[in-house]
Amino acid sequence: MAVPSWAPERWPGWFAPRAQPFVVDGLPPHDRAALPTAVVSPTSGEVRDSFWIYDHRPRVWLTEADFHGLDKGLRTRLVRGQLGVHESVGVVRMAPVAVRDRARAQADGHRFVWWPTLVKLAGLEPIIRLIECGVVSSRHREVPARVWRQAAAVLPHARDLAGTVPEGSGPNCFGTVMAAAGVPGAAREWMRQEPFAEWLSTHTRPGGRDEDPGTVLVWHDQKGAPVHASVTLGGGWALNKPSQAWVSPRFVWTVRDVVNHSRRPGCRLRRRTLTG
Template sequence: MLTVLGIDVSSDLLQRWVDWLAPDEQPFFVTKKQAIAWDLRVEDREPSREDRDTYRTYNVDGRAARIAWLSEASYGELPKATRAALVRAQVNYGRGAVPTVRRWVGAVGPEVRQQADGHRFVWWKSLLRDPKAVLPEIVSEDLGPSRHAEVRRWPRQLERVRELAGTFPDGSGPNCFGTVMAACGVEGAEDVWMLREPFEEWLANHTERGGRDDVPGTVFVWRDTVSRVQHAAVTIGDGWMLHKPSQSWMTPRKIRSVGEVKRATRTAGWRLERHRVVG
């Protein structure tokens, strides 16, 4: 059993990670002029939720860019100069999953230098022959581990928190709002992309303002400058919290200390509220 961020990862989930990091076709962002110059066919096909998070498509200005969907075979058939220009364009657009050769050449082999311009490349399944050498690093590179193994007392009033702590989602979508609601007893909330509106409704109906950091059931809510909720987590007692850092397939539902969550979530313009679960 592979362990990532202190969490057991099954072989089935590891294979899904491979599919999400290196799908059979991946999106390349191009302008109309670039598509013509590089003989690429653009499509209106929407990225999946996993594509969205792997390639961080939300960072790309969709008004200026179109998408060409390429398989590894069709990508490899492009002239090397075109591949190099195409990969550099993805870096300029802010698309994700365009790593540096220097960072990964030891894990995937020197042939990766020939894929594009020798400085950047894109992931294909042929580079993931040993996924255990790559995926754990990608999933954990920006995150601290889940510390659920250190918890000595699980709160009885948050019946599902022990079940949820130290688990990865089955894909992109499940987020911090649904994780908090599930921990507080909302069946199935951990498996959906919970929008702000139902979370705000749950907050209004099941909590009241206030709460202490050292007792179970204090919901932390971070709001931006226009009072829109941006993140949430819930205390489980003894200085621990349950939270999910984002809606991405890469981020688990994990236990961290209250201080660690507060530091990780500190963002200019955000303010923290506390709400006590009352039923």
């Protein structure tokens, strides 16, 4: 994955904002009573996606000063409560040496919170690790030149998108497919289901082969609405963006990897072929 030139300016604030949310529904009443009462709403889609704020669980927003003003036992319970809620909880033994002592002193000595002061010391390393964690690395450099040449006829911008990250949260799988096919501005949009479905109906036909360029793989829910999409490049390769989050790059994987990774309960995969 190529790190864009604007990343040092933007990524740290999305990964470790000044105020961060902590779920509190698992805390006993006396712990909740010890927490500050001020509530801060997420300021951006990037913060929402960093901390998986996709539900209505109660949260308290703390600054680094707020956090360190709490009893160490409560800090430990707050950090442990974040496990399984989002992926950016730090692990001391995996942290850069420059931050390890300060991270170990935060809570239980094993897990910690990435505050802006720590990210400033660590640089982009933990952020890049988060982006690359849990997914198959992009293999766009393995795609043969002939495959790219053939794909360009129906997917003129696929190669430009491969291995890149969007400039923030919002751009999703639907927009990536449309952008690869040449739709202006689609790579920067959170493309909704309705315009994507309309584009499918006017620019594709039913059916398609995974070995050919321009087969749109579309996962539909039980009501028939599209919930995810990717597009084949030919030669067994496909371009895929797993989600709308800023930590979700546009990967090139094998078609098999895309299909295996994109399976969802109750959803059905259908294929359509680009017609121009």
